[in-house]
Amino acid sequence: MKSVxxxxxxxxxxxxxxxxxLAQAPAxxxxxxxxxxRMNSMTTGLLGGGLLDAAIHANKDASNKASLAxxxxxxxxxxxxxxxxxxxxxxxxxxTVIVRHETPIERKSMNKVKTRRSDSQxxxxxxxxxxxxxxxxxxxxxxxxxxxxxxxxxxNDQVIDxxxxxxxxxxxxxxxxxxxxxxxxxxxxLVSVFKAxxxxxxxxxxxxxxxxx
Amino acid sequence: xxxxxxxxxxxxxxTAQTDTTATQAAPxxxxxxxxxxGLRSxxxxxxxxxxxDGAVNGRDGYPPIPKDPVSTSLQAELLSKLNLASILQLPNxxxxxxxxxxxxxxxRAAAGRLSTSTSSCYAELVGDDVFFQQxxxxxxxLKSLIRFRSFGSSNAPTRVFSTWSRTKLIxxxxxxxxxxxxxxxxxxxxxxxxxxxxxxxxxxxxKKKK
Numbered sequence: 001m002k003s004v005x006x007x008x009x010x011x012x013x014x015x016x017x018x019x020x021x022l023a024q025a026p027a028x029x030x031x032x033x034x035x036x037x038r039m040n041s042m043t044t045g046l047l048g049g050g051l052l053d054a055a056i057h058a059n060k061d062a063s064n065k066a067s068l069a070x071x072x073x074x075x076x077x078x079x080x081x082x083x084x085x086x087x088x089x090x091x092x093x094x095x096t097v098i099v100r101h102e103t104p105i106e107r108k109s110m111n112k113v114k115t116r117r118s119d120s121q122x123x124x125x126x127x128x129x130x131x132x133x134x135x136x137x138x139x140x141x142x143x144x145x146x147x148x149x150x151x152x153x154x155x156n157d158q159v160i161d162x163x164x165x166x167x168x169x170x171x172x173x174x175x176x177x178x179x180x181x182x183x184x185x186x187x188x189x190l191v192s193v194f195k196a197x198x199x200x201x202x203x204x205x206x207x208x209x210x211x212x213x
Numbered sequence: 214x215x216x217x218x219x220x221x222x223x224x225x226x227x228t229a230q231t232d233t234t235a236t237q238a239a240p241x242x243x244x245x246x247x248x249x250x251g252l253r254s255x256x257x258x259x260x261x262x263x264x265x266d267g268a269v270n271g272r273d274g275y276p277p278i279p280k281d282p283v284s285t286s287l288q289a290e291l292l293s294k295l296n297l298a299s300i301l302q303l304p305n306x307x308x309x310x311x312x313x314x315x316x317x318x319x320x321r322a323a324a325g326r327l328s329t330s331t332s333s334c335y336a337e338l339v340g341d342d343v344f345f346q347q348x349x350x351x352x353x354x355l356k357s358l359i360r361f362r363s364f365g366s367s368n369a370p371t372r373v374f375s376t377w378s379r380t381k382l383i384x385x386x387x388x389x390x391x392x393x394x395x396x397x398x399x400x401x402x403x404x405x406x407x408x409x410x411x412x413x414x415x416x417x418x419x420k421k422k423k
Contacts, residue, residue, distance in 0.1 A: 004283055029368040036263070038263040038264055039263055054384075058350040059348055059351040061257055061348070062257040062347070062348035062351075063356070063377075063379075064341040065265075066344045066346050066356050066377070067377070069253065069266075070341065070358050073265075073317060075318055076318075107263070107264060130415075135292060154303045156296070166283050170369065177376070177377070179376070179379070180266075180376055180410075181371075181376060181414075182376060183377060184360075184374070185374050
C-alpha cells in the first residue's frame with residue numbers, strides 16, 4: 001500500500017512539474033495565405049499602348065486571361081506557394097503554421113481593410129496575400145509575368161505592425177501558347193514563373209522588414 | 214434441388230473464365246473521358262474586368278449569365294452522345310465517360326493513369342477548364358482547355374497533348390429570359406464544337422523545328 005501511495009505521489013509531483021512547462025510552450029505562429037482573384041493581360045504593340053492598341057489586342061488579352069485563370073487558379077497559386085519554404089523565405093518563426101484560404105479576398109477591399117482578414121485569435125499572426133497576377137507583352141521588352149504580393153504582420157492584436165507590398169516579375173519564354181498547339185509547357189511555365197516572382201518578392205520583403213524593425 | 218443449386222454454383226466460375234479468355238484474345242482499347250467542373254469566366258472591359266469568374270459569380274460590372282449553364286453532369290451527357298473514338302481518330306477504342314470531374318491538381322500532377330483501368334491499350338481525354346470569355350471589342354467565346362494522354366500498355370503516358378479550343382458565341386449570354394433556351398442551345402453546341410476542334414488539333418501533323 002505504501003509503495004502504491006509513493007508511486008501516486010510521484011506521478012502527481014511529476015504532473016505538477018510537467019504542467020507548467022506545457023502551459024509555457026508558446027502557441028505556434030500563424031501565416032494565413034490567400035490567392036489572387038484579379039488577373040490581367042496587357043499587350044502593347046508599336047503604338048505603345050492607348051485605346052487603339054487595347055482594341056487591337058483585346059481578343060488576345062482576353063484569351064491570355066483565361067490561360068492565367070486556368071494555370072493559376074486558387075488551388076494552384078496556393079500549391080505553388082506551399083511548395084516553397086515560406087517560413088524560411090519570409091523569415092517567419094520556426095514552427096509557424098501555414099493556413100490556406102481557398103477563396104480569394106475581394107480585390108477592391110484589399111487595401112481598405114486594415115484588420116485581420118481571418119477570425120484567428122493567434123498571438124503571433126501574419127498574412128500573405130496575392131493581390132494581382134499580370135501578364136505583359138511590350139514591343140521592346142518582351143513577355144513577362146508580374147505578381148503583386150502583400151505581407152502584413154499583426155503580432156498579437158488587430159493592428160498592422162509591419163507591411164510590405166511589392167511586385168515580383170520575371171520573363172516568359174513559352175507563354176502564351178498558340179491556338180491549336182500543345183500548351184502544356186506554356187501553362188506550366190506560368191506556375192514556375194509565379195514561384196520565381198514570389199522568391200524575388202520574399203528576398204526584397206526580408207530586406208525591407210529588417211530595415212523597418 | 215440441392216444438386217441443381219450445386220451445379221449452378223460451380224458453373225459460375227467456368228463462365229467467368231471463358232469471358233476472361235475471350236478478353237485476353239482481343240485486348241480492348243479504352244478511352245477514359247472526364248468532364249470538367251462547371252463554367253468559369255473571364256472578361257475584358259473598357260476600364261475593368263480583371264476579376265476571374267466575375268460573371269459566373271454575379272459580380273457588379275460583369276455580364277449576368279444563367280446559373281451553371283454547362284454543368285459537369287451536362288458535359289458528361291454531351292460527351293456520351295459524341296463519337297469520341299472517331300473525333301480523336303482512335304478506332305476500336307471503347308469510350309468510358311466518367312460522370313465526375315477531376316480536381317485540377319489531380320489532372321496536372323498525375324504521372325500515371327487517372328483511372329484504375331489496367332487495359333493494355335489505354336488513353337485519357339480530360340476536360341480541364343471551360344470558360345466563357347468575353348471582351349468589349351470581339352464579343353463572347355466558349356473556350357475549353359482539354360488534355361489528352363495516351364499510355365498504350367504503360368503506366369506512364371507516351372504522348373501528352375493539351376490545348377485550348379474556342380467557339381464564337383452570338384446568343385449567349387441571353388439579354389432577356391426569353392432568349393435563355395436559344396442561348397443555352399448555342400452554348401452546348403459550342404461545347405461540342407470545341408471537342409471536335411480539339412480532335413483536329415490532336416491529329417494535326419507536328420511541325421518540325423527549323
